[in-house]
Amino acid sequence: MSSIRIEGLTRRFGDVTAVDGVSLDVADGEFLVLLGPSGCGKSTLLRMIAGLTPPTGGRILLDDRDITAAAPRERDLAMVFQSYALYPHLTVARNIGFPLRARRRPDVHAKVAEVAAVLGLEELLDRRPRALSGGQRQRVALGRALVRDPGAFLLDEPLSNLDATLRTATRAELTDLHRRLRSTFVYVTHDQVEAMTMATRIAVLNGGRLEQVGTPQEVYDAPASTFVAGFIGAPAIGLLPAELRSVDGSLRAVGAGVDLPLGGGEGGRDVLVGVRPEHLRIGSGDAELRGTVRLVENLGGEEVAHIEVGSGRVALRGPRPLRLAAGDAVSLTCDPDRIHLFSATSGRRLVRAPEPARSAVAV
Numbered sequence: 360m361s362s363i364r365i366e367g368l369t370r371r372f373g374d375v376t377a378v379d380g381v382s383l384d385v386a387d388g389e390f391l392v393l394l395g396p397s398g399c400g401k402s403t404l405l406r407m408i409a410g411l412t413p414p415t416g417g418r419i420l421l422d423d424r425d426i427t428a429a430a431p432r433e434r435d436l437a438m439v440f441q442s443y444a445l446y447p448h449l450t451v452a453r454n455i456g457f458p459l460r461a462r463r464r465p466d467v468h469a470k471v472a473e474v475a476a477v478l479g480l481e482e483l484l485d486r487r488p489r490a491l492s493g494g495q496r497q498r499v500a501l502g503r504a505l506v507r508d509p510g511a512f513l514l515d516e517p518l519s520n521l522d523a524t525l526r527t528a529t530r531a532e533l534t535d536l537h538r539r540l541r542s543t544f545v546y547v548t549h550d551q552v553e554a555m556t557m558a559t560r561i562a563v564l565n566g567g568r569l570e571q572v573g574t575p576q577e578v579y580d581a582p583a584s585t586f587v588a589g590f591i592g593a594p595a596i597g598l599l600p601a602e603l604r605s606v607d608g609s610l611r612a613v614g615a616g617v618d619l620p621l622g623g624g625e626g627g628r629d630v631l632v633g634v635r636p637e638h639l640r641i642g643s644g645d646a647e648l649r650g651t652v653r654l655v656e657n658l659g660g661e662e663v664a665h666i667e668v669g670s671g672r673v674a675l676r677g678p679r680p681l682r683l684a685a686g687d688a689v690s691l692t693c694d695p696d697r698i699h700l701f702s703a704t705s706g707r708r709l710v711r712a713p714e715p716a717r718s719a720v721a722v
């Protein structure tokens with residue numbers, strides 16, 4: 360198994376900088392998810408690691424070996440595509456064994472049988488891809504990667520062609536497979552639920568740049584920017600404009616419908632504040648938001664109310680029934696520790712004393 364180091368990796372297509380100076384370490388055995396919206400450069404980054412797209416700058420190291428200019432087959436990496444890319448005229452067994460036959464390996468039958476057992480494909484080995492469901496095809500594509508015993512697996516949105524139920528089931532299978540193989544996975548998706556549930560660490564990309572790298576919990580609990588805050592969580596953190604003011608010696612964020620305590624620090628700065636939907640409660644307190652309910656969504660066990668506060672919006676999530684209706688005026692409160700604070704100019708997270716100011720800007 361292998362570790363991957365990416366140093367200042369860049370790829371331009373004419374005027375478009377698809378990947379812009381990304382540096383990232385993927386540890387041996389890690390399940391790293393590259394997460395971001397369409398066009399953020401995640402596929403280009405993965406294809407550069409695979410050797411399918413040459414970088415215009417930077418380096419890629421596999422276990423400290425510089426592979427930046429190496430051909431794909433010299434990289435000891437296996438890629439799984441969204442489209443599966445199976446050979447339609449070959450059986451499942453032959454599809455899985457293809458990479459070994461291409462390398463003239465003698466132990467093809469034994470290896471195919473082993474991989475089929477790992478993926479539960481034993482009964483399907485004689486079928487052609489057209490006689491398989493989407494989920495089964497996806498497993499065959501995975502089998503073809505697995506059979507090579509690569510140093511790392513590169514997966515590009517492998518679940519996006521599956522329906523919602525199958526996607527959830529296959530997500531759990533992939534997590535289980537990763538645990539059993541203890542192999543290195545780099546996994547591209549725009550689906551934050553996939554990232555949260557499967558990743559050991561998430562790398563969030565925006566416009567070709569890395570916004571934040573951290574465990575799912577770190578990225579959720581302390582989003583490094585308004586972009587990450589708005590991308591992770593369903594619904595995500597709603598952001599409200601406010602100004603930092605020193606009131607009776609303590610710092611508060613004050614704006615239209617917003618009055619939140621922040622502890623120590625200096626005032627006079629424009630910020631964006633937000634609270635996750637599950638951390639807001641109906642009621643009044645030292646931390647208070649006031650607004651108007653615009654929409655209430657029923658999720659079955661829970662409800663989500665979308666509430667207009669000043670020029671922004673927040674969401675409140677809680678057990679059914681919330682007893683709110685569109686048009687209601689409502690006061691919301693929260694634990695002050697749950698307030699997220701960002702610079703209105705840079706969008707970067709502002710850390711309040713006494714928290715350690717790591718990648719964030721101190722107030």
Ligand code: ATP
Pocket residue numbers: 372375376377395396397398399400401402403404549
């Ligand atoms: P998606 O989720 O939609 O696949 P992505 O995050 O994987 O998006 P990329 O496919 O890496 O994004 O594309 C990043 C940017 O680079 C986009 O603006 C895209 O249009 C551009 N791009 C990618 N490949 C090429 C190419 N071969 N030629 C020109 N532009 C490209």
